[in-house]
Amino acid sequence: MSSSPVIFDRQLLRARLRRAAALGPSTFLLDRVADDFAERLATVLRRFERAVDLGTPTDAVRRVLAGSGKVGTIIAASTGRDGTTTLAVAAEEEALPFKDASLDVVVSALALQFVNDLPGTLIQIRRALKPDGLLLAALLGGDPLTELRKAFAAAEAEIENGISPRVAPFADLRELGALLQRAGFALPVTDVDRLTVRYASPFRLMQDLRRMGATNPLIDRQRRPLKRATLKRMAEIYGERFADADSRIRATFEIVWLSGWAPHESQQQPLKPGSAQRRLADALGTHEISTGEKTKG
Numbered sequence: 001m002s003s004s005p006v007i008f009d010r011q012l013l014r015a016r017l018r019r020a021a022a023l024g025p026s027t028f029l030l031d032r033v034a035d036d037f038a039e040r041l042a043t044v045l046r047r048f049e050r051a052v053d054l055g056t057p058t059d060a061v062r063r064v065l066a067g068s069g070k071v072g073t074i075i076a077a078s079t080g081r082d083g084t085t086t087l088a089v090a091a092e093e094e095a096l097p098f099k100d101a102s103l104d105v106v107v108s109a110l111a112l113q114f115v116n117d118l119p120g121t122l123i124q125i126r127r128a129l130k131p132d133g134l135l136l137a138a139l140l141g142g143d144p145l146t147e148l149r150k151a152f153a154a155a156e157a158e159i160e161n162g163i164s165p166r167v168a169p170f171a172d173l174r175e176l177g178a179l180l181q182r183a184g185f186a187l188p189v190t191d192v193d194r195l196t197v198r199y200a201s202p203f204r205l206m207q208d209l210r211r212m213g214a215t216n217p218l219i220d221r222q223r224r225p226l227k228r229a230t231l232k233r234m235a236e237i238y239g240e241r242f243a244d245a246d247s248r249i250r251a252t253f254e255i256v257w258l259s260g261w262a263p264h265e266s267q268q269q270p271l272k273p274g275s276a277q278r279r280l281a282d283a284l285g286t287h288e289i290s291t292g293e294k295t296k297g
Helices: 010-023 028-042 060-068 118-128 146-159 173-182 202-212 228-242 280-284
Strands: 048-054 071-078 087-090 103-109 129-140 186-199 249-261
Touching (some): 010 202, 028 129, 028 186, 048 129, 118 129, 146 202, 146 228, 173 186, 173 249, 202 249, 228 249
Antiparallel strands (some): 129 249
């Protein structure tokens, strides 16, 4: 059993995703990520016979996989949010039902940021991949919605004499790269796509978040209703600090991309210590100082 702290209310998250689907989901972030998946897959010169789409809230990425010509069977693994593909498996991102070395590629879009035990999930994915299998995932990371976080914090400090968690904490680029290595992935790569979206008001932003199923899923969230005065002051502070000349407010999203391969003997390997054919000092045109040798004053 995992000893990881429970940060996210997964049952509440599923309920909010169902509500978002009923409201008519806001999919611009997922659509952007799906387009990026197409570009990234185009650089991989191989075919994957069995693919799993893990937790992606819509079928956008699966449509990209199907249209790429590089993937055979596509399995949608989710908690029942969407099942438009031929094969679907009800699965929690924290408890994968796949056998070891049974998958060729695992993809995921904007789902893994709400996993309580992300290191454990990455280990499960790596074990489920065949040797030389690929993980390609995009998740919210870094400091997304920093403007909303700061505006809420300032308003609550003024009106309620305290601050409650309103925007979920996310791992940064370096932390996620280290997690890939810890999980045993070879050739790990991380990069970030920063996107600024403008809205007429903070309330329009909050409506979009609701239609993404991305409103506050924290276990430690404030249970009592938000005061009208606090919400009004938050909107004022947001406009004062984060609005452009035309009065539209800015919202920053950071999408972190992860990729890594299940180890295989055909992959590039680092050189063994001492195997270099040329000294670094020669390449840099400097004098090499051996251990114990003092520099000249």
